Amino acid sequence: MPRSEIELPYRVEYLSILDEKGHVDTALEPDIPDVLLLKLHKEMLAGRRFDERMLNLQRQERIGTFPPIKGQEASQLGAVANLKASDWMVPAFREALAEFWRGKPKENFILFYGGYEEGGAVEEGRNDLPVSIPVGSQMLHAVGIGMAIKYRRQPDVVMTFFGDGATSEGDFHEALNFAGVFQSPVVFICQNNQWAISVPRSKQTHAKTIAQKALAHGLPGIQVDGNDILAVYAATREAVERARSGGGPTLIESFTYRLSLHTTADDPKKYRSEEEVKEWAKKDPIPRFQTYLKNKGLLSDEEIGQLETEIAEEVQGVVDRAEKRMQEEVDPLGMFDHTFAELPPSLIQQRQEMEHELSLMQEEASHD
Amino acid sequence: MPRSEIELPYRVEYLSILDEKGHVDTALEPDIPDVLLLKLHKEMLAGRRFDERMLNLQRQERIGTFPPIKGQEASQLGAVANLKASDWMVPAFREALAEFWRGKPKENFILFYGGYEEGGAVEEGRNDLPVSIPVGSQMLHAVGIGMAIKYRRQPDVVMTFFGDGATSEGDFHEALNFAGVFQSPVVFICQNNQWAISVPRSKQTHAKTIAQKALAHGLPGIQVDGNDILAVYAATREAVERARSGGGPTLIESFTYRLSLHTTADDPKKYRSEEEVKEWAKKDPIPRFQTYLKNKGLLSDEEIGQLETEIAEEVQGVVDRAEKRMQEEVDPLGMFDHTFAELPPSLIQQRQEMEHELSLMQEEASHD
Amino acid sequence: MTKMTMVEALNLAMRQEMEKDDRVVVLGEDVGVDGGVFRVTDALIKTFGEERVVDTPLAESGIIGTAIGMAVYGLRPVCEIQFSGFSYYIFHQLEAHATRLRHRSQGRFHVPLVVRAPYGGGVRALEHHSESREAYYAHTPGVKMVIPSGPRNARALLVSAIRDPDPVVFFEPKALYRAFREEVPDEEETLPLGQPRIAREGEDVTIIAYGAMMALVMEAAEELQEKHGIAAEVIDLLTISPLEDDMIADSVKKTGRAVVVHEAPRSFGPGAEIVSRIIEKSFYYLEAPVKRITGYDIVYPLSAREKYYMPDAGKIIRAVQETLKA
Amino acid sequence: MTKMTMVEALNLAMRQEMEKDDRVVVLGEDVGVDGGVFRVTDALIKTFGEERVVDTPLAESGIIGTAIGMAVYGLRPVCEIQFSGFSYYIFHQLEAHATRLRHRSQGRFHVPLVVRAPYGGGVRALEHHSESREAYYAHTPGVKMVIPSGPRNARALLVSAIRDPDPVVFFEPKALYRAFREEVPDEEETLPLGQPRIAREGEDVTIIAYGAMMALVMEAAEELQEKHGIAAEVIDLLTISPLEDDMIADSVKKTGRAVVVHEAPRSFGPGAEIVSRIIEKSFYYLEAPVKRITGYDIVYPLSAREKYYMPDAGKIIRAVQETLKA
Numbered sequence A, B: 001m002p003r004s005e006i007e008l009p010y011r012v013e014y015l016s017i018l019d020e021k022g023h024v025d026t027a028l029e030p031d032i033p034d035v036l037l038l039k040l041h042k043e044m045l046a047g048r049r050f051d052e053r054m055l056n057l058q059r060q061e062r063i064g065t066f067p068p069i070k071g072q073e074a075s076q077l078g079a080v081a082n083l084k085a086s087d088w089m090v091p092a093f094r095e096a097l098a099e100f101w102r103g104k105p106k107e108n109f110i111l112f113y114g115g116y117e118e119g120g121a122v123e124e125g126r127n128d129l130p131v132s133i134p135v136g137s138q139m140l141h142a143v144g145i146g147m148a149i150k151y152r153r154q155p156d157v158v159m160t161f162f163g164d165g166a167t168s169e170g171d172f173h174e175a176l177n178f179a180g181v182f183q184s185p186v187v188f189i190c191q192n193n194q195w196a197i198s199v200p201r202s203k204q205t206h207a208k209t210i211a212q213k214a215l216a217h218g219l220p221g222i223q224v225d226g227n228d229i230l231a232v233y234a235a236t237r238e239a240v241e242r243a244r245s246g247g248g249p250t251l252i253e254s255f256t257y258r259l260s261l262h263t264t265a266d267d268p269k270k271y272r273s274e275e276e277v278k279e280w281a282k283k284d285p286i287p288r289f290q291t292y293l294k295n296k297g298l299l300s301d302e303e304i305g306q307l308e309t310e311i312a313e314e315v316q317g318v319v320d321r322a323e324k325r326m327q328e329e330v331d332p333l334g335m336f337d338h339t340f341a342e343l344p345p346s347l348i349q350q351r352q353e354m355e356h357e358l359s360l361m362q363e364e365a366s367h368d
Numbered sequence C, D: 001m002t003k004m005t006m007v008e009a010l011n012l013a014m015r016q017e018m019e020k021d022d023r024v025v026v027l028g029e030d031v032g033v034d035g036g037v038f039r040v041t042d043a044l045i046k047t048f049g050e051e052r053v054v055d056t057p058l059a060e061s062g063i064i065g066t067a068i069g070m071a072v073y074g075l076r077p078v079c080e081i082q083f084s085g086f087s088y089y090i091f092h093q094l095e096a097h098a099t100r101l102r103h104r105s106q107g108r109f110h111v112p113l114v115v116r117a118p119y120g121g122g123v124r125a126l127e128h129h130s131e132s133r134e135a136y137y138a139h140t141p142g143v144k145m146v147i148p149s150g151p152r153n154a155r156a157l158l159v160s161a162i163r164d165p166d167p168v169v170f171f172e173p174k175a176l177y178r179a180f181r182e183e184v185p186d187e188e189e190t191l192p193l194g195q196p197r198i199a200r201e202g203e204d205v206t207i208i209a210y211g212a213m214m215a216l217v218m219e220a221a222e223e224l225q226e227k228h229g230i231a232a233e234v235i236d237l238l239t240i241s242p243l244e245d246d247m248i249a250d251s252v253k254k255t256g257r258a259v260v261v262h263e264a265p266r267s268f269g270p271g272a273e274i275v276s277r278i279i280e281k282s283f284y285y286l287e288a289p290v291k292r293i294t295g296y297d298i299v300y301p302l303s304a305r306e307k308y309y310m311p312d313a314g315k316i317i318r319a320v321q322e323t324l325k326a
Ligand SMILES: Cc1ncc(C[n+]2csc(CCOP(=O)(O)OP(=O)(O)O)c2C)c(N)n1
Pocket: A094, A133, A134, A135, A136, A162, A163, A164, A165, A166, A167, A193, A195, A196, A197, A258, A262, D029, D058, D060, D082, D086, D089
């Protein structure tokens, strides 16, 4: 008849390996092959440059509004680099770089934010769901995919991304809870970038960390320095291995920062200070990773320079190809595609109506 | 650059004071005035007998389906006894006894489950929301009431009840999270009665306890023996005092058991063993509380006998009054009341339509 | 052929599809050990085990959200929502994802899931247990809304819904769950989604209904014939959306008069669409305004008053008579 | 009088009500420091502080659920849902509680809350940011569904919505947020909920619309008059539900012809109810079938195709011409 503490199976840990200055904790350093390290670096840099270019395009009104990823490159790549092609990935909307890593053509990004559904297409063989905009809703899909994987006795895992804001949505908890109950092989990656539009993490929840939310559902949760690609990689590897070997789901809080705008429709000056952004700019994931690679003798300033040129050319190629595709005539009737496997009579009729309207519009235009 | 544990402000405790045999841990024994102890005992007993009688009425088809509370008497009264009249209470659907304690006329229970909206009426001055059937949805209302109380600088608190099943709904987490962020003066009482219809607690969540779900939102959580009215009372008192003094919300998991049916439409034999029920019957909250009161010299077997007679008469009176009211003609048009403050034209028209229909029905009936 | 209740017929549909196709899984609250609160999934867990008949935590959005993932992966989840009155918890998942993933992924993925839920009144139930809000789903692009009216078509339609490559919301008229039995063939039977049926032929007036209302409408039609010599043609929609309206148009062109019956609230309800389709396709044949016999625009009442809320044969007969007089 | 955009007018409505009545509080995502993603709540937090202008966690059900509690307690919460496309997250709270607590408590409690949400297309937005699904709310008993069409009526209607003792869903046509300015009186102005207005008088045909469609309809009406000599009477619903239909009936009795315009998907959409009401009240005056010019029953397209999805003046003009020829 006591008042006694209940022992819980999990404690919440924090993991950091490569600090802001590029110092590495060698005891914790993950064993990543050099080629992979270099590939990660190239993709991080390419992601940053692509993002910058998109901002440019948007400002010139050549594409519509989009969510920049600046600052979150390590947080995405460190995680997704642990997946095999047969694994699944369920993103929110700020994981462009993770999607590119998985094989999404960069042109499609431009098409999508240029207003073309075609940019949302998921190529055969890439096991990723498309971008999900309703916050917090997509993690359940990952859990369901994991349940199906288990049912089919497949060795695959599912990784799902979401923001700190998303952890306030009920669906986030339903997802963690279902994952726990059914031991679905899911790795939940919360990119805690400190802001949900104008709402800071501290107003999003009274909890000290996002990671501890795992405890509510009997899952392991860990917080990692999300600007430290080694820490993200190491923690995710552990989680992926656990999931793959039947050990169930994990919640990883990747502690990072959105250095740029929420979307191009946003003005962060309304809600956060320049100083805060400057402080976080010092924690930029790219320079510290470059220092690490240089210290390892894998990379030189010269090589970085060459890479930059290469990337600039690649980005230009992508933009050119995408704009060419966007200049081609769009088929308005395409909007009826993919509503159902087969168009039912009422939609066939509506489609015909639209065809008729289009011909009238053309007629009128030719009269003008 | 460590892998280190993050210290969380709360640990999850378990509290039990009065055990199955009626032994009391005097170090933890709450200081409850004798009159209150006796009142609690009387209401517990009255609740049990009323419940039994309702099952009877339902089996005779004198009322419709309803959710019995047998076994959860301590869990409800131990909590609600800590409220003042000016405090608020937001129940789910299995808190009849808590509602009666707060002043709901027992007749209304019969009316409500007899199919009369009138039974849902909340009397002026009783600050309780009516029964809420959609699982998990009502806790947010409690949080909002608490926010309004805070805004109005009132010294009141809100108590809300829900089941173990309800903790799987996203709204439960949204409620805890809002309560944490806004430090709403709410006491969350989860009556973990081990079952959500046919689904056992173990399949509801992978978490070891419900109480630990508080950690996700940075709140204190505690598990208490819900069949031990002293423990429920003590833990709730602590939580109510914390809320009242600006210390914010608390989650209390009251570990109890539904000894009876989910509702009268349910057949528990389909999903749980007689042994389990028998084991839990031994933990019945009433006998142990009677032992405690007897040991304290506050109650005798004779007095219990007298009480039983008194209660039987009271229950009979309630049933008689309710059935009398139900035999009175129901005004069908009453269904239009309380849709809006004022009926809009389209509803006035529909109401007239119904009036017309009713007159035709009467005419037809008189022709037969 | 066996005489079955609708509950048994629905159970048969799932059982046979599960036997045939290991992609079919059932999930929901209490669908496993308990066999569903109405016993529609009775004993499936015994045959197919916990992996295919999944008792979920109590979270509707969780059920549909995970089912979407399963469907995308290639399974065919059949979800039970315990009462349609709790289906609003899934609304955002259904609207934002189940109905759109085919479109969003440009055809790479599709979401072949079924949401089964008992709907409708007349069973003296508690609050939220009697609603009829099929219009919400019918107005949502990308999902089919199906409502059977008897054991045999319930079974055939559910099989088609399970096989359909896109999401289907399947509302079961709980008032008919055990109201009557019908011969249901042992061998496989399907009915195409999107196709209404003529439940009764007639020349004087067209009555359009579906679900539990069909029983009342047929009763009314009999009485209209016998007592008043009025021959009503009755159309049973079966699929509410996408609504196929040619059969309605043809009938109204013949009869010149129509009455629509549903238990859902009137305003912005399914009847409004049917009226509009009649106007669009057979306005010039109409000799009287189309009448709507429906529930009222109020909270569905508890049992003491529900009989006054619900359409009944008397109301339908009077409406037909008025329509013929008009 | 000041010339204001709709955004400014809505802001004024909230500001003045908050000054007058300390029961009025504003809550939602980014409504405080940021002033709302469309700046509708701009600077309210500066005047009224964090307690009355509440930046909530990112959880729509949480916003409405807590607002229900506040309203029951006696406050008048004005909630912002960032886009109507995310309002489905609140559907269960709205349907099960906001609209029913008055009834359930038999009049003891009522729920005077407002749900504001920008709705509709035409602004080149991302997926889920252009929908028009007012029909879901219009079909739900116990809630009023209001949609303004210009700065001045937006302000007057929002004040009425805030003062209304029952829940109001208030959809703001985001395409009109900054599309034009109107004189808005400095002093208080209200418009009764449930009352449409005649936006233009005419004898030849009745066009019924609301929200962002009003601008197109007025443009079409001008052109119909000028180029084709057709005098269209235009009715602006303002309140979608409860729908007051006398004005529509009177107009159709005069014109004998009607066209309904909305951007929502056609089937089971608001237009269907309007057609049905016209049939019920003015069938015998109708000389042609009522036409519906609407969005299609598909996922709202991204910006490259949206102009083909949306009704426009040309479509409206052609529909009117066909109706007059019929
Ligand atoms: C359900 C829902 N509500 C609101 C929005 C509008 N919205 C888009 S992103 C966003 C903030 C998301 O914050 P977070 O989850 O932290 O992700 P981040 O943007 O920081 O990557 C909001 C409120 C939305 N897309 N979905």
